[in-house]
Every structure is written in C-alpha cells, then in structure tokens.
Amino acid sequence: MWLLASRLEEAAQEITRLQGGSVTVGLPITATPELAHYEAHLRNMVEWCHSSAAEIRKRAAVAAQADLIGWDPAGDNTAREALMTAAAGGFDEQLAAFDALGEDGDVAAYFAALTPGQALAVALARASQVGARAGVPFELRYAANRQLVRQAHAEAIRVGDKAAADRYTRLLNPDRQLLLFDPRGLGKIAEVKGDLATAKNVSIFVPGTENSLLNYLRGSEGTLSTLHGAATGISADTATILWMGSPLPQSVGAAMFDLRADRSAPELRDFFDGLRLSPEVRTTLIGHSYGSTVTGHAVKAGLHPDNLIAVASPGWGVTSTSELHAPETKLFAMRHQGDYIKLVPPAEDAIGFFIPVPDTIAGHGEDPVFMPGVERLSSGSESHPFYEIDADAHSDYFGGSDAGRIAGLNLARVIVGDDYETYEEAKAAL
Amino acid sequence: MRTPGKWWCELGEGQAFQLGFTAPARDPRATVVAVAELWRREGLLVQMDRTQHATRPEVIVRGRLIEMSVHGFPERGTVWIAGNTACLDGEVPPAWRDV
Numbered sequence: 001m002w003l004l005a006s007r008l009e010e011a012a013q014e015i016t017r018l019q020g021g022s023v024t025v026g027l028p029i030t031a032t033p034e035l036a037h038y039e040a041h042l043r044n045m046v047e048w049c050h051s052s053a054a055e056i057r058k059r060a061a062v063a064a065q066a067d068l069i070g071w072d073p074a075g076d077n078t079a080r081e082a083l084m085t086a087a088a089g090g091f092d093e094q095l096a097a098f099d100a101l102g103e104d105g106d107v108a109a110y111f112a113a114l115t116p117g118q119a120l121a122v123a124l125a126r127a128s129q130v131g132a133r134a135g136v137p138f139e140l141r142y143a144a145n146r147q148l149v150r151q152a153h154a155e156a157i158r159v160g161d162k163a164a165a166d167r168y169t170r171l172l173n174p175d176r177q178l179l180l181f182d183p184r185g186l187g188k189i190a191e192v193k194g195d196l197a198t199a200k201n202v203s204i205f206v207p208g209t210e211n212s213l214l215n216y217l218r219g220s221e222g223t224l225s226t227l228h229g230a231a232t233g234i235s236a237d238t239a240t241i242l243w244m245g246s247p248l249p250q251s252v253g254a255a256m257f258d259l260r261a262d263r264s265a266p267e268l269r270d271f272f273d274g275l276r277l278s279p280e281v282r283t284t285l286i287g288h289s290y291g292s293t294v295t296g297h298a299v300k301a302g303l304h305p306d307n308l309i310a311v312a313s314p315g316w317g318v319t320s321t322s323e324l325h326a327p328e329t330k331l332f333a334m335r336h337q338g339d340y341i342k343l344v345p346p347a348e349d350a351i352g353f354f355i356p357v358p359d360t361i362a363g364h365g366e367d368p369v370f371m372p373g374v375e376r377l378s379s380g381s382e383s384h385p386f387y388e389i390d391a392d393a394h395s396d397y398f399g400g401s402d403a404g405r406i407a408g409l410n411l412a413r414v415i416v417g418d419d420y421e422t423y424e425e426a427k428a429a430l
Numbered sequence: 431m432r433t434p435g436k437w438w439c440e441l442g443e444g445q446a447f448q449l450g451f452t453a454p455a456r457d458p459r460a461t462v463v464a465v466a467e468l469w470r471r472e473g474l475l476v477q478m479d480r481t482q483h484a485t486r487p488e489v490i491v492r493g494r495l496i497e498m499s500v501h502g503f504p505e506r507g508t509v510w511i512a513g514n515t516a517c518l519d520g521e522v523p524p525a526w527r528d529v
Contacts, residue, residue, distance in 0.1 A: 222438025229435070233450055233510045234501065380477060380490075399438045399446075399514065405497045406478055406490055419486055421478070429479075 001060035005053040012049035015042060062125050063087035068150040079143065082121035091121045098122050098129075108135040108276075127151075132180045132245075134274025138196050145178035152183040170217055179241070180271070186247045187213020190271065191221070193228035194239035201238040201282045203227065203415045204272060204305075208289025208312075209255040211248050220244065223288070223398040230412035238416055245271050248290060255290045258297065258317055258364060265297035272303050282306050284415045288397065289341065293317055293364045299324045307332060307414050309377070311397050311407075312341045315364025321373040323365075332414060333368035334397065334407060336381040338390030342367070377414070378426035380406025437514035444517035455509045458502030462487040462509060465500040474498070 066083035085091060094114060101110055111119050123130045123140040130136050130144035153168035164183075171178070180190035196202065205227060207220040220242055228240035246264035249255040277283060284307040287295035292309075296316025299308055300323065308324075309332040310316060318324055321331055335342065368374050379397065384390075397407040413420040431453075437446035455461040463481050466489040470476065474491040481487050487502040498513030 225435070226438055229433075229448065229450065229512070233452070233512055405492070405499060405514070409488075409490065409499065413486075419483065421480070426478075 001056050001063060005056040005060065008049040008053040008056070012046045012053075015046050015049075059087045059089070065124060065127070065147060065151075068147070068154055078117075079120065079124055079147075082117055083124050085117075086121040086125045091118055091125070094118045094122050095125060098126055106135070107133055108137075111137055111140060123147075131178075132182075134270070135276065138177070138179070138192070141179050142177045142192075145181040146172065146176070148181045148183075149178070152181075155183075167214075167217060180243075180245050183213060186250070187216075188245050189213055189216055190241060190243045190245055191224060192239060192241050193224060194232060196239040196241070196275070199237055199239035199281065201231065201235060201284070201416045202241065202275070202277060203231065203238070203284040203286060204241045204243050204268075206243050206268065206285075206287045206291035206294050207248070208287075208291045209249045209252060211244060211291075212250070213244070216244070226399040226408050227286075227411060227415075230408045231415045234409075234412055234418055235416035240415075243268060243271060246294075248294075255293075255314070258293060261290070261293040261297040261317060261364075264294045265301040265303075268294060268298040269301045269303040272298075272305070282415075282417055284309065286311060286411060288312055289394065290314065292368070296324065296364075299326050299329065304329055306330065309334065309411060309414060310368040310374075311411070312336070312339050312394050313364075313368050314341055314344050315366060316368055318365045320366070321371055331368070331371075331374040332377050332420075333371070333374050334377040334379045334411070335369050336379045336390070336393040336396060336407075337384040337386055338381065338388040338393040340389055340391070341394055342369075343389070376423035377410050378406065378421040378423050379410070380426075382423065382426040383430055439517035444519050445522050446515045446517045447522065448512065448514035450510065450512035452508055452510045454507055455502070456507070458504045458507065458509050459487045462489060462500050462502040465489070465509075465511065466491075469498065 062083055066080050066087060069080040069083065071077055071080055086095065098110065101107060111122075114122065119137075119140055120143060123136070123144045124147050127144040127147035131141055131148050133141070136144075149168050149171045153165055153172065156162075156164035156168055168183075171181070177192040177196075178189065179192055180188055182188040205223060207223065211220050224240060224242040228238070231238040231240060246267045247260060248264075249257075249260050254260070272283075272285075283305040285295050285299070285303065285305040286309045287293065288311045292311060292313035293315060295308060296310070296318060299305075300317065304326045306328075307330050308326070311334045313333060313335070316324065324331075369376050381393065397411075399405065399408060410420050412418075431451070433450040435448050437448040439446050459481075466476070466479065466481055469489070469491045472493075474493045474496075476489060476491050478488070478490040481489055485504070487504075488499060490497070490499040492498070495516045495518070496513055497516075498511070501510045503509065
C-alpha cells in the first residue's frame with residue numbers, strides 16, 4: 001500500500017513535470033489551443049493521484065497497526081481483525097464520526113452507540129487519542145494502551161534498545177490493564193489491578209522520588225501488587241490503580257521543591273475525575289514519599305477522595321488540614337519509627353537559611369503524622385525505638401521487609417473500610 | 431480459593447513468593463485462634479495479635495524466611511490465610527514456591 005501511494009505521487013509529479021515544470025497543472029504555453037480541453041482533465045487526474053495517495057497512506061497506517069499485533073493461529077485475533085477491517089474501509093463512518101468529536105465531544109455516548117467490534121476498531125485505530133481519554137469504557141482504554149505499548153515495543157526493536165523492548169514485552173502480558181501509557185521522556189503509566197467497572201473500593205497509589213517508567217517493573221509494580229493483594233484478601237470487590245501520569249522528581253534535591261507536585265496535581269485530579277466512579281464507591285488516595293506531596297496538592301486542586309493516606313511523607317504541602325479544603329475526606333498518615341523522612345525539614349528551613357527561597361515553591365508544609373485531624377496508622381514498627389534511623393525503612397511499607405506485611409494490611413483495611421489499627425493502639429499493645 | 435504469585439523484592443534483588451487461601455470456616459474466630467496457636471508452637475514470632483477483635487480476628491507472624499497472616503471473616507464464614515517468603519537468593523525450584 002505504501003508503494004502504491006508512492007507510485008501515485010510519482011505519477012502526479014510526472015504529469016506536472018510534463019506540463020512544463022510548474023507545480024501548477026496546465027498545458028505548456030507552447031501547446032496548441034485545440035488541446036486546451038485536456039487541461040481540466042489533467043488537473044483532476046493530478047488531484048485524484050494526490051488524494052488517493054493520502055487515503056491509501058491512512059489505510060496503510062491502520063494496516064501497519066494490525067501488523068504489530070500479528071496473527072495467532074490458536075489465539076484470539078479479534079483486535080487484529082478489527083484493525084484489518086478498519087484498514088479496508090469497514091469502519092470509515094465510525095472513524096470519521098470519532099474524528100469529528102474533537103476534544104470536547106461526548107465520547108461516552110459515542111462509544112455507547114457502537115457495536116463491540118466497531119468500538120474496538122476505533123479504539124485501536126485511534127489509540128493515541130483513546131488510551132488516556134476520560135469517558136471511554138475502561139476495556140477500550142486498556143485495548144488502546146496495549147496498542148500504544150505495541151508501538152513502543154516495535155520502535156524499541158527498530159532502534160536496538162533491548163532493555164526497553166524487554167520492558168514493553170512484559171507490559172504486553174495479557175493480564176495488564178493500562179489506563180495510561182506514554183513512553184516519551186520519563187514515561188507515564190497508570191495500571192489497574194481488579195475489575196474497575198464493578199469495584200466497590202478503589203484506591204489510587206502515587207509513588208515517590210526516582211520512580212519512572214524505566215524502573216516501574218522493578219519497583220512500583222511490586223507495590224501495586226502488594227497493596228492489591230492485601231486489599232482483595234479482605235474484600236474481593238476492590239480495584240487498585242498505580243498512577244504515574246506526570247514526571248516525579250529524579251533526585252532528593254529536586255524533591256525539596258513542590259514544582260513537580262504542583263504540575264502533577266491537576267493531572268491526577270483530572271485522571272481521578274475521568275474515572276467517573278459511582279458516588280457509592282469508596283475511594284482512597286495513597287501517596288508514598290514525594291507521591292504524598294503530589295496527592296496533597298491534588299486534593300488542594302479539587303480531588304476529594306473518601307480517604308487520603310500519606311505514607312512516609314515529607315508533607316502534603318499544607319501546614320494544617322484546613323488548607324486541603326476537603327472536610328469530607330478522612331485523613332491518615334503512616335510512618336515507620338526509623339524512617340529518615342522524619343528528619344527532612346521543609347526546604348525553606350534547610351536552604352532558605354543561605355538562599356532566600358519563596359515558600360510557595362519550596363518545602364512541603366507540616367508533617368502529616370503530627371497534624372491535628374490526621375489519624376496515624378500503625379506501620380508495624382512501633383516496637384522500634386523512636387530515635388532509630390533505618391536506611392531501608394523509607395521503602396519498607398509494601399512488602400520486602402519485616403514490617404511490610406503489617407503496613408500493607410493496615411492500608412488495605414482503610415481501602416476496604418475495615419477496622420484499621422492506629423499507631424496508638426499498636427503502641428498500647430506492646 | 432488459592433492464589434499463588436510472586437512477592438515483591440526491592441529492585442529485583444532475589445526472589446520471593448506468596449500464596450493466599452480463602453476457605454470456608456464454620457467458626458472463623460476459633461479457626462484464627464487455632465491457627466495462631468499452631469504458629470506459636472512452630473516457633474514463629476507473633477507480630478500482631480488481634481484474635482479477640484470484635485469483627486476481624488487476625489494474627490500476623492513471621493519466621494526467618496516467611497511472613498504469614500490469618501484473617502477471620504465471621505460475617506462471611508471464611509478465613510483468609512496468606513503468606514510470603516523473604517527475598518531469597520538464587521534459583522527457587524517451582525515446586526517449592528507454594529509449599
């Protein structure tokens with residue numbers, strides 16, 4: 001198809017050249033007047049060649065998307081067949097209607113009016129516009145983002161980036177459900193565990209400094225699995241989402257400033273709102289380390305979950321809970337006794353001593369653990385001395401440590417609305 | 431219902447495995463107490479003991495290479511028993527992963 005399009009373009013150029021070297025089609029000025037009636041025909045032919053080439057290229061692009069999927073003689077070929085039909089013109093009307101929707105169109109109503117086959121074809125053929133779009137049914141967003149991962153995988157192979165190709169191969173595992181995927185820069189991803197469409201409890205987890213798409217499968221993915229495993233053990237009607245929809249600071253120095261949190265806040269709020277969860281669904285927003293700063297800024301920006309939990313937090317970016325402007329949101333904080341984050345002062349205290357730093361961009365406010373109106377949760381380390389500093393404690397909340405199971409289960413209790421254990425209760429039980 | 435799987439090891443250092451069971455129990459509270467007692471006898475360290483909790487009796491224990499918990503659901507007539515290994519170096523035979 002690419003070759004045919006090229007030949008048509010060449011033919012159009014050749015006709016133009018023969019007309020006298022001008023890009024404007026017409027008879028050469030040396031032509032006899034009786035040939036003038038050919039001029040309009042030639043112009044039409046050149047236009048037809050150009051428009052046909054463009055149309056064929058569009059269809060070839062869709063067919064190339066189908067090629068990325070490949071044909072599985074023993075498996076499900078629904079996605080590939082949907083794209084092949086789209087490439088052959090079978091869904092031209094639906095694709096044109098989608099393109100006409102624009103950014104503000106009612107995409108939920110649009111997809112609701114399509115058959116499952118039509119909807120899948122549009123989601124795949126317009127994957128970059130559908131993958132992250134609010135209002136699109138979750139299953140179609142998963143399909144679209146899977147297609148975006150396929151594209152990234154093909155590109156990684158083309159440029160010989162084996163590490164990236166391996167990462168994307170793992171992200172193509174059939175049990176993955178992605179609501180967001182973008183491999184550019186530090187990358188963006190939002191992965192879901194559980195059935196988001198029917199869940200009665202939904203939690204969203206935001207990881208902290210130094211996390212990115214590059215190390216997602218070696219770090220945050222494990223947190224997602226631990227949290228989801230603990231929560232579904234208590235209540236099966238639970239879905240868990242890990243969100244990295246905006247770049248996180250990649251160094252401790254950068255994490256002293258709230259610029260990233262400020263920029264991420266509206267993205268997280270819009271992502272949450274875009275899920276359009278029923279009001280009956282219990283929602284919990286959890287941030288670990290700098291991720292908690294992101295969640296605090298998002299709540300200030302208008303995201304109002306039922307529960308907000310700060311784990312190992314340098315602060316929500318507020319000095320009192322009233323600054324969150326979320327009186328209906330129940331607030332929690334968790335921190336190991338030995339977590340070094342307790343030593344982190346607000347940035348304006350640390351560097352403002354030497355360099356005046358506006359407190360609007362530096363530091364993250366008061367420690368949520370000590371903030372009135374915030375319930376401190378047991379983390380499993382209450383028996384440790386308060387003066388202890390453990391270099392590993394900051395990341396020991398989600399498995400992989402002695403206290404990880406206790407911390408993860410206590411977070412899960414909040415997520416599903418079960419009776420959680422407070423720090424005071426755990427201290428009293430020692 | 432049995433749910434085996436991998437357990438997270440930070441930055442991929444070593445391998446760890448997990449296993450969960452949800453099973454019917456005539457008296458979930460008594461089951462939690464009995465399992466906790468068994469684990470104590472096995473020499474496991476009790477990290478959290480909420481066997482007397484009004485609605486959610488549960489116990490969390492750990493050993494040198496394993497962490498486990500048992501949770502009772504009196505309202506559902508079930509217990510959930512779940513555990514994970516520590517992060518282990520080297521190859522772990524598949525048959526050992528959910529023993």
